[in-house]
Amino acid sequence: MQARRHAAQPSLSARALRAADAPISALMRQALEQPGLISLAAGFVDPTSLPTEAARTAAVSLLSDPEVARVALQYGSTPGNTPLRRQVLERVLRADVADAHTPRESLIDPPTEEQVVLTAGSNQLLALLADALLDPGDCVLCDAPTYFVFTGLIESVGGHCVGVPSDENGMLMPALEAELERQAATGTLGRVKAIYVMSYFDNPRGVSLAAERRAQLVAIAERYSRSHRIYVIEDAAYRELRFSGADEASVRAYDTHGETVVYAGTFSKSFAPGVRVGFGILPKTLAPAVLSLKGNLDFGSPHLSQCLVSRALELGLLEPQAQLLREIYASKAAAMLAALDEHVAPLGGCSYQRPNGGLYVWLNLPEYVDTSSRGRLLLRARELGVLYVPGEYCYPARSERPSSSMRLSFGVQSEERIAEGIAKLAKAIAEAL
Amino acid sequence: MQARRHAAQPSLSARALRAADAPISALMRQALEQPGLISLAAGFVDPTSLPTEAARTAAVSLLSDPEVARVALQYGSTPGNTPLRRQVLERVLRADVADAHTPRESLIDPPTEEQVVLTAGSNQLLALLADALLDPGDCVLCDAPTYFVFTGLIESVGGHCVGVPSDENGMLMPALEAELERQAATGTLGRVKAIYVMSYFDNPRGVSLAAERRAQLVAIAERYSRSHRIYVIEDAAYRELRFSGADEASVRAYDTHGETVVYAGTFSKSFAPGVRVGFGILPKTLAPAVLSLKGNLDFGSPHLSQCLVSRALELGLLEPQAQLLREIYASKAAAMLAALDEHVAPLGGCSYQRPNGGLYVWLNLPEYVDTSSRGRLLLRARELGVLYVPGEYCYPARSERPSSSMRLSFGVQSEERIAEGIAKLAKAIAEAL
Numbered sequence: 001m002q003a004r005r006h007a008a009q010p011s012l013s014a015r016a017l018r019a020a021d022a023p024i025s026a027l028m029r030q031a032l033e034q035p036g037l038i039s040l041a042a043g044f045v046d047p048t049s050l051p052t053e054a055a056r057t058a059a060v061s062l063l064s065d066p067e068v069a070r071v072a073l074q075y076g077s078t079p080g081n082t083p084l085r086r087q088v089l090e091r092v093l094r095a096d097v098a099d100a101h102t103p104r105e106s107l108i109d110p111p112t113e114e115q116v117v118l119t120a121g122s123n124q125l126l127a128l129l130a131d132a133l134l135d136p137g138d139c140v141l142c143d144a145p146t147y148f149v150f151t152g153l154i155e156s157v158g159g160h161c162v163g164v165p166s167d168e169n170g171m172l173m174p175a176l177e178a179e180l181e182r183q184a185a186t187g188t189l190g191r192v193k194a195i196y197v198m199s200y201f202d203n204p205r206g207v208s209l210a211a212e213r214r215a216q217l218v219a220i221a222e223r224y225s226r227s228h229r230i231y232v233i234e235d236a237a238y239r240e241l242r243f244s245g246a247d248e249a250s251v252r253a254y255d256t257h258g259e260t261v262v263y264a265g266t267f268s269k270s271f272a273p274g275v276r277v278g279f280g281i282l283p284k285t286l287a288p289a290v291l292s293l294k295g296n297l298d299f300g301s302p303h304l305s306q307c308l309v310s311r312a313l314e315l316g317l318l319e320p321q322a323q324l325l326r327e328i329y330a331s332k333a334a335a336m337l338a339a340l341d342e343h344v345a346p347l348g349g350c351s352y353q354r355p356n357g358g359l360y361v362w363l364n365l366p367e368y369v370d371t372s373s374r375g376r377l378l379l380r381a382r383e384l385g386v387l388y389v390p391g392e393y394c395y396p397a398r399s400e401r402p403s404s405s406m407r408l409s410f411g412v413q414s415e416e417r418i419a420e421g422i423a424k425l426a427k428a429i430a431e432a433l
Numbered sequence: 434m435q436a437r438r439h440a441a442q443p444s445l446s447a448r449a450l451r452a453a454d455a456p457i458s459a460l461m462r463q464a465l466e467q468p469g470l471i472s473l474a475a476g477f478v479d480p481t482s483l484p485t486e487a488a489r490t491a492a493v494s495l496l497s498d499p500e501v502a503r504v505a506l507q508y509g510s511t512p513g514n515t516p517l518r519r520q521v522l523e524r525v526l527r528a529d530v531a532d533a534h535t536p537r538e539s540l541i542d543p544p545t546e547e548q549v550v551l552t553a554g555s556n557q558l559l560a561l562l563a564d565a566l567l568d569p570g571d572c573v574l575c576d577a578p579t580y581f582v583f584t585g586l587i588e589s590v591g592g593h594c595v596g597v598p599s600d601e602n603g604m605l606m607p608a609l610e611a612e613l614e615r616q617a618a619t620g621t622l623g624r625v626k627a628i629y630v631m632s633y634f635d636n637p638r639g640v641s642l643a644a645e646r647r648a649q650l651v652a653i654a655e656r657y658s659r660s661h662r663i664y665v666i667e668d669a670a671y672r673e674l675r676f677s678g679a680d681e682a683s684v685r686a687y688d689t690h691g692e693t694v695v696y697a698g699t700f701s702k703s704f705a706p707g708v709r710v711g712f713g714i715l716p717k718t719l720a721p722a723v724l725s726l727k728g729n730l731d732f733g734s735p736h737l738s739q740c741l742v743s744r745a746l747e748l749g750l751l752e753p754q755a756q757l758l759r760e761i762y763a764s765k766a767a768a769m770l771a772a773l774d775e776h777v778a779p780l781g782g783c784s785y786q787r788p789n790g791g792l793y794v795w796l797n798l799p800e801y802v803d804t805s806s807r808g809r810l811l812l813r814a815r816e817l818g819v820l821y822v823p824g825e826y827c828y829p830a831r832s833e834r835p836s837s838s839m840r841l842s843f844g845v846q847s848e849e850r851i852a853e854g855i856a857k858l859a860k861a862i863a864e865a866l
Contacts, residue, residue: 052496131446274506
């Protein structure tokens, strides 16, 4: 027996073999290994603004009444805590109605709490959707560039993402139609299971989908839902992190009959990542499949976290926190943009957009500059003490993958460190130009 | 567009189509719909013993220092909070060494915290293992009967469970060898990915695997790991719920080189289900695959819950809770056994074992009595106001599935309601005999 022990290796599933580490993980590990490095790479939230006082107040309130505490400490249900599901739904519907542009028809068939599922961050919802909708060989259409964790998820179930060109107002609807037409012409429309958009201040570019495109997106998805429903997965993770302008109605609000759009939201950005409460509002026809998969996985996410968020909402602790975040990220974004204006703009050939929310600025360099790990710039920036996410990582694997841009996050670092980081980065860029 | 909207239905993945509701779910829903029903079906923990005071103390301690609170409220890592991973490992190793029968060799290559992953309950670990190891058509050997959620999980990834006969001391090792020989003879040994055992007070029977079988189990798994490693998945969910006798070394402790056994544990039973913190101790060769899959799914379970459990451990709040649980479940088990002795034993032809821990008693009725949903007994019991889990549900789908036993849980109900429930059940059984 002993002699054999080194011979036998694991026989991993096809899924496990696909789920290899993303290149971003190696990058993040490097960041941790280099002390003093200013990471403008991690998409984490600002640590100083985390709601320690609000969390304590909510926890004490929740756990001081033994009756209430017992409920929070017991198992929940697979879809999650019902009061929080109601609160979540009400918040989204209220926000959508507040936008004067919301189509009136959106009131025809409003979703109910039965269509709401609470997940371990919105990421788990995206993972469940990938599992529910995709077989190997299937695909999802998405912005190019898009959220690299999402493309990784799709690839881990054997699917692939097809990038659709996007401008400073989000996905280009004529390009989306052209792609769907192309799929129809090649007989592969049956493999297109969803269209994924980050509708507010997207990761990686900080771009929001323009209102008129939201309506068009739903209409196009419906029009091409011939043999089967092509869902729109609306990832609204950054919606509450708006620091300029008024909130806009979601893509979901344009889905008159509620059969096309899956809305994914989270309290990770607007409250605290550590509670890890995300949610989905699902079309009625899709909810049972997602709940069955979630039932198999974990019978429901941690009930205590859900009860804590519900209590924080009841106590009105989220609005002041959201206000605080808006102020903090407005200042941090301004600090990053001011530093880019001062150090990078004068170099010439570089461009960036001014976001109204979220955590990111997307920086385009001249095409001949390689921001990827194959180029000099990433290494030189690290030598100088600053880290960014190469833009290439944000493009789907099978699409064209331009490699002269980068994602810069103003989430984690202080204003001083942001300014210092951008100055270092500008030095590295200047050498590359 | 509008005309088409009813035509387009979801096109679900093969995995979603397999993940249909388990029959147990329908049973649980029925229980909720009938007020006053005494459910001896649900495997939930005793609600009165939930550690409201300990949870409050740990939460206040954790959230009162802003520095510490910020860490808890920020994202964690995919494997989970490092201090808690160390605590978990130390607890398991200490418990295993405390058993004088532990083989000395188990100290050769002790696991490190790098091999520990924190999950959303131990169920998520089981789901990740199913994902990591099984392709459709693969199989896992398990006790017959076994934990029905596990068999459902295996089926949801397209695998199947093969039942191995088991007696009052757990899985029969000659039967396990015979099954592996059969698989080898039919050329299907390559599809056997793991052997699953609940080593302490199993669900559904309250049976523990005898010490000498633990050593044999590891040896047999090693011996048949010819083309690939056949893992032993040791589910120790109920280990801390022992109310009589001394703790025994785990199967893991007999895995001298740490390459065969995956140990799954949880704080759901020993502390609170609502915190939903489970854990796995993984062989080094398997950890990367499980972590990659978990990274895709949720980048790590809620950090706040993990920090809360870690703090509760630091403050010594778990031992008194474990002591309380031992007393409560000892009384409840005694109440159930006394009621069975009084009402069921005199009926003749019925048998049950006296568990030393866990939440369950397994009741065997004469073979001609059908306890399944096809028989009269389940319906009659419900009419009389009591619910049980039909034994048939606990057998793998492709195995022989005896239908004259039932799982009775003493976890949730009070001693009075347990006695009342068993009296009602005895009435229904008497009518069936």
